[in-house]
Amino acid sequence: RKEVEQDPGPFNVPEGATVAFNCTYSNSASQSFFWYRQDCRKEPKLLMSVYSSGNEDGRFTAQLNRASQYISLLIRDSKLSDSATYLCVVNLSYNTDKLIFGTGTRLQVFP
Amino acid sequence: GAVVSQHPSWVICKSGTSVKIECRSLDFQATTMFWYRQFPKQSLMLMATSNEGSKATYEQGVEKDKFLINHASLTLSTLTVTSAHPEDSSFYICSAPANARGFHNEQFFGPGTRLTVL
Numbered sequence: 001r002k003e004v005e006q007d008p009g010p011f012n013v014p015e016g017a018t019v020a021f022n023c024t025y026s027n028s029a030s031q032s033f034f035w036y037r038q039d040c041r042k043e044p045k046l047l048m049s050v051y052s053s054g055n056e057d058g059r060f061t062a063q064l065n066r067a068s069q070y071i072s073l074l075i076r077d078s079k080l081s082d083s084a085t086y087l088c089v090v091n092l093s094y095n096t097d098k099l100i101f102g103t104g105t106r107l108q109v110f111p
Numbered sequence: 112g113a114v115v116s117q118h119p120s121w122v123i124c125k126s127g128t129s130v131k132i133e134c135r136s137l138d139f140q141a142t143t144m145f146w147y148r149q150f151p152k153q154s155l156m157l158m159a160t161s162n163e164g165s166k167a168t169y170e171q172g173v174e175k176d177k178f179l180i181n182h183a184s185l186t187l188s189t190l191t192v193t194s195a196h197p198e199d200s201s202f203y204i205c206s207a208p209a210n211a212r213g214f215h216n217e218q219f220f221g222p223g224t225r226l227t228v229l
Contacts, residue, residue: 041225042222043221044155046218098157098160099206099218100157101147101154103153
């Protein structure tokens with residue numbers, strides 16, 4: 001089983017739609033969780049950290065369920081510029097900066 | 112945010128040659144840097160952790176003699192792909208935590224180096 005699993009997609013949605021991505025992780029000892037965004041042929045960029053209580057940043061909402069080892073990302077009012085691959089990322093320990101990446105979910109927003 | 116640069120951004124070489132990739136933290140010091148490899152339509156796979164002043168730590172399945180890592184200073188780590196072959200063609204990305212003090216910090220990624228081995 002992969003350490004971090006995501007549906008690869010692609011998710012094709014119209015502008016203005018709401019779309020949700022899910023992610024599961026296998027190591028129950030994982031401590032920190034993130035969503036990164038990666039554009040084609042570019043490096044990943046941090047979109048947001050994911051906190052236990054859930055957190056929101058504009059149109060983006062992240063949720064964490066430690067009991068189910070499940071992370072989600074909700075994007076409201078999708079924009080064309082949201083088209084990218086969204087990577088679910090897990091850090092196993094507070095004592096290390098090593099990150100484990102999911103395979104990513106591809107989002108394509110169309111006009 | 113902190114800036115990490117990589118050089119070169121792309122390289123094409125013949126099979127059997129060695130290629131050196133540099134990763135620099137431009138406005139902060141990094142005692143630890145990470146090297147990743149990404150094949151098309153796949154995720155980033157951590158190859159190794161580069162440690163300033165000591166040996167790199169390699170992930171399982173990564174050949175240390177094939178991928179030489181040198182963390183020469185607090186702002187520079189290099190990855191040398193020795194005797195490159197076509198199967199080594201990939202996107203190589205480095206990252207550095209902005210404040211490597213033993214607890215998790217935001218990581219900043221270099222722009223990546225696209226290696227094509229003919």
